[in-house]
Amino acid sequence: MVVFFRWGTDPAPTGNGNAGPPDIGRPIPQGWKHERTDVGFVTMPSTQSLVDQGPAFLAHEVGHFLGLHHTFPGTSDGPIIDLKDGETLTPAQAQERLIRFIRRNGGSAIALDGDLVKDTAVDPGTAFWRMHGHPECGRPDSVRVRGTLDLIPYDLTLRPPRDNIMSYYRCAEKRFTPGQIEKLQATIAHPSRSHLVKHQSRFDWSGWFPVGGTFHAGDTVAVVARRPGTFEVFGRASDGRLWQNDYPAPTPDRWTGWNLTAPGAVASGPPTAVTWSADHVQLFFVGTDGQAWTCNWFDKTGWSGMFPLGGSFGAGESLAAVARTKGTFELFGRGSDGVLWQNDYSTQGWTGWNRTAPSAVASGPPTAVTWSADHVSLFFVGTDGQAWTVNWYDETGWSGVFPLGGSFGTGESLAAIARSKETFELFGRGSDGRVWQNDYPAATPDGWTGWTVTAPGLSPSGSPTALSHDADSMQVFALDAGSALQTTYWGNLDA
Numbered sequence: 001m002v003v004f005f006r007w008g009t010d011p012a013p014t015g016n017g018n019a020g021p022p023d024i025g026r027p028i029p030q031g032w033k034h035e036r037t038d039v040g041f042v043t044m045p046s047t048q049s050l051v052d053q054g055p056a057f058l059a060h061e062v063g064h065f066l067g068l069h070h071t072f073p074g075t076s077d078g079p080i081i082d083l084k085d086g087e088t089l090t091p092a093q094a095q096e097r098l099i100r101f102i103r104r105n106g107g108s109a110i111a112l113d114g115d116l117v118k119d120t121a122v123d124p125g126t127a128f129w130r131m132h133g134h135p136e137c138g139r140p141d142s143v144r145v146r147g148t149l150d151l152i153p154y155d156l157t158l159r160p161p162r163d164n165i166m167s168y169y170r171c172a173e174k175r176f177t178p179g180q181i182e183k184l185q186a187t188i189a190h191p192s193r194s195h196l197v198k199h200q201s202r203f204d205w206s207g208w209f210p211v212g213g214t215f216h217a218g219d220t221v222a223v224v225a226r227r228p229g230t231f232e233v234f235g236r237a238s239d240g241r242l243w244q245n246d247y248p249a250p251t252p253d254r255w256t257g258w259n260l261t262a263p264g265a266v267a268s269g270p271p272t273a274v275t276w277s278a279d280h281v282q283l284f285f286v287g288t289d290g291q292a293w294t295c296n297w298f299d300k301t302g303w304s305g306m307f308p309l310g311g312s313f314g315a316g317e318s319l320a321a322v323a324r325t326k327g328t329f330e331l332f333g334r335g336s337d338g339v340l341w342q343n344d345y346s347t348q349g350w351t352g353w354n355r356t357a358p359s360a361v362a363s364g365p366p367t368a369v370t371w372s373a374d375h376v377s378l379f380f381v382g383t384d385g386q387a388w389t390v391n392w393y394d395e396t397g398w399s400g401v402f403p404l405g406g407s408f409g410t411g412e413s414l415a416a417i418a419r420s421k422e423t424f425e426l427f428g429r430g431s432d433g434r435v436w437q438n439d440y441p442a443a444t445p446d447g448w449t450g451w452t453v454t455a456p457g458l459s460p461s462g463s464p465t466a467l468s469h470d471a472d473s474m475q476v477f478a479l480d481a482g483s484a485l486q487t488t489y490w491g492n493l494d495a
């Protein structure tokens with residue numbers, strides 16, 4: 001809850017309290033129908049005593065903020081008896097004006113029900129009370145209003161709730177009634193105010209969960225999300241064949257289990273997966289002949305055969321692939337000399353392998369990320385064991401290479417995701433065996449946060465893979481010491 005304390009520009013303190021009951025779908029009293037209901041804060045003067053608002057002033061304003069109206073009709077009590085600034089009335093004049101107000105508003109004392117709360121008494125307001133000659137507090141506690149106006153007699157006894165926090169009577173003992181407390185609680189439960197009592201979002205790592213399988217020692221898996229909340233994971237067994245395990249959205253916490261996939265594929269390194277659309281997955285891997293190979297899945301046609309893409313890559317190497325637009329690929333791989341090569345696919349077919357990202361020299365396979373159709377960033381471990389990056393924009397071509405620090409073993413690959421445009425989260429298995437993370441958050445352009453240990457609870461036996469479904473979540477996959485797959489989630493664990 002936000003409470004503003006106001007002073008104003010004058011030397012003397014100024015300002016009344018102010019807050020607005022939100023509209024929670026219950027009847028709104030007549031006198032408040034044209035007031036704002038979206039006031040998301042409480043304003044208060046600097047000190048309550050200087051503006052003489054009475055002992056329950058803060059509670060009164062918070063009462064408004066949490067859904068309560070005044071016990072008297074309206075947002076101030078002068079208008080009930082049509083009281084002008086500085087005007088003084090006799091008790092008879094005040095009574096007449098009060099009766100006129102009542103007759104304009106239905107004719108019974110219900111017209112003085114300001115809050116539509118059943119157990120708060122009707123309230124003619126402090127202005128009437130004062131003009132009638134009663135002290136604001138103490139005895140007497142009621143006034144009988146009796147007479148004849150326009151030839152029609154009237155007779156009612158008013159006992160205003162002078163001990164109520166939502167009245168204007170400046171009496172010492174004040175309270176909310178059970179009916180008001182019920183409304184306060186209903187308002188707090190309403191979406192307009194429920195953030196006040198909800199648990200704080202707790203963004204953290206979930207801890208690691210086993211996904212099973214048995215993979216080539218030290219490998220990395222490939223993962224795609226064809227739809228939010230789903231995963232398809234691909235891993236290479238020690239015989240080079242590829243296995244798949246799916247986490248389909250309609251069955252939470254249920255993996256389909258590992259199945260042989262991409263028939264005919266025999267990989268000499270970890271696979272890489274890319275998707276263009278909800279019905280498509282493309283796999284890339286280095287074959288036993290050192291060439292790049294690809295195969296694809298479409299829901300309609302199932303797995304394609306295997307297509308060789310040329311190139312010359314070492315055993316155990318993985319490729320990096322991005323689809324900047326539907327129907328295209330950019331494929332990156334590290335040649336045996338450590339330099340990076342690129343092969344692009346479009347409607348014209350594959351371009352063939354060309355040297356790329358000049359001056360990049362990698363000691364492990366590259367990773368590629370794109371956040372827009374004109375952009376690719378590559379990440380790799382350099383010969384100095386640091387992480388390095390280089391990026392492409394259509395307009396400017398390749399940037400130079402930038403070191404990102406860290407300490408990683410030879411042959412290690414990094415995992416990179418862009419949860420939103422112009423941000424990165426980078427993961428790697430440090431030379432100490434733990435998972436490390438380095439972020440490039442949008443809020444601090446040109447600033448990496450630096451490497452910190454992350455995703456606690458597992459020292460993987462291979463490089464991690466990462467994926468994000470949206471700006472508020474990340475999922476990391478890595479093999480454990482037994483070469484089985486484990487995964488950990490980062491996000492709002494209370495959601």
Ligand SMILES: [Zn+2]
Nearest residue numbers: 060061064070
């Ligand atoms: Zn008020």
